[in-house]
Amino acid sequence: MVSLLIVSHSSKLAAGVKEFAEQVSGGKVKIATAGGADDGSLGTSVDRIKECLKDIANPKGILVLIDIGGAALSVETALETVDLGTIRVEISDAPLVEGTYLAAIEAAAGSTLDQTAKAALEGRKMVKVHRQENQD
Template identity: 40%
Template sequence: MIGLVVVSHSSKAAEGIRDIAGQMGGGKARIEVAGGDVDGGIGTDANAIKEAIEAADDGDGVVVLVDLGSAVMNTELAFEMTDVEAEIADAPVLEGALNAAVESTSKKATLDSVVSSAEDARDYRKTD
């Protein structure tokens, strides 16, 4: 199964997104979080992201959803620190995580299909 990682500058935000996406994935999605900096404040940490990626991986790869710019930078650094096949989805973190969680539970899910599903969320409109 494709694993998911939610990276946020806030540990509470990452955990909340994981909880919502996990419910949408029927409780079957493999979702890890990396939120906050090493001191428990606002920020991101490449080592924590690396650990989350490795925990989410069962050999099929991992899709990472990020909130803000430095989360991208630290995720890319984490990729350099692990051999896990992983990719950042260019998607809004909450909506993308929901889509990815649902797709990741499909028996036909691939790394590409989960990334694509997450990225479909970029086009969601909240109003007409």
């Protein structure tokens, strides 16, 4: 089963998204978080990302979901220096909450990394508020 890594500048945000994903996946999916800087402030930690990647590594692959752009750079740096063998890792450009929600459901269904990554990107299309345009 595909594993998920949530990388956020906030440890609390990462933990909350993980809790949500664990519930919707029925606890079937390995999910790790790398949230916040090493000193507990806002930021990201390349070392923590590397540890998480190793902890959840599996042959089906890892989908990484991020909050904002700087997190992608930290993940890319971690990937340059961690040895995961032949395990594929994909960084998703999906919105963090919606993408993680959809990825967790897809991964729990036993889908491939490509299918899980595609499902996460569908989060971009989720409409949360429906409004009628041009109301008088």
